[in-house]
Amino acid sequence: MSEMTDPTEALKSFQESLLTGSLELERGRLDPDVYLHVDRADGKPRFTYVRLEGRKVTALASFVPNGYYLGHPNLAAGYAVLEAYRNQGLAKDILRAGIAELRNGFKGRPPFYVEAVISVDNAASLKVAAEVLGGTTVEFNDEASGRRAIRYARKFDTGR
Incomplete structure (x- = not known):
């Protein structure tokens, strides 16, 4: 049985690419x-x-x-915090900041959903998703890993 995707690996890869100069960043x-x-x-x-x-x-x-989810574009979200910076609210902060920037960038377009699919064993990430995305949750078996997971999804307007 494989593991669920861990966004911490994306953070590490992003860090490496940033240090080698192979990424271009824009300010929010x-x-x-x-x-x-x-x-x-x-x-x-x-x-x-x-x-x-x-x-x-x-x-x-x-x-x-x-x-699409319920007729609207759907974005899968993943988030991670460097271990030394955990338990400081940074996951909630970056997830909220990213959603705010997306809403601004998609201004005038239809509403969209943001979803997070999280292992039932990842209490910290579940807490972040519950606070930022909230709403109705669905528990299911993740197809890729076969593990129990919870899906959070929330619709965001773009200020059309």
Whole structure:
């Protein structure tokens, strides 16, 4: 049985790429202390938002289109915080900041959903998703890993 995707690996990979100079970052439009990198993952645009301490990535939230949910575009979210910076609210902060930047960037477009699929064993991440995304949850068996997971999804307006 394989493991569920761990966004901590994305944070580490992002950090390595940042240090080698192979990433271009833009400052957030709403929050100048948030940085954005847009690339493609499996042919889909990926929006990655980070908080930095110097050149060190302390928190990361990544959003990738994942079809439609209830007739609206759906973005799968993953988030991670560098271990030394955990338990300081940074996961909630970067997830909220990323969603705010997306809402601003998608202004005038239809509403969209953000979803997070989290292992039932990941209490810290479940707490973040419950607070930031809230709403109705669905518990299911993750197809890739076969593990029990909880899906959080929330609709966000774009101020059309």
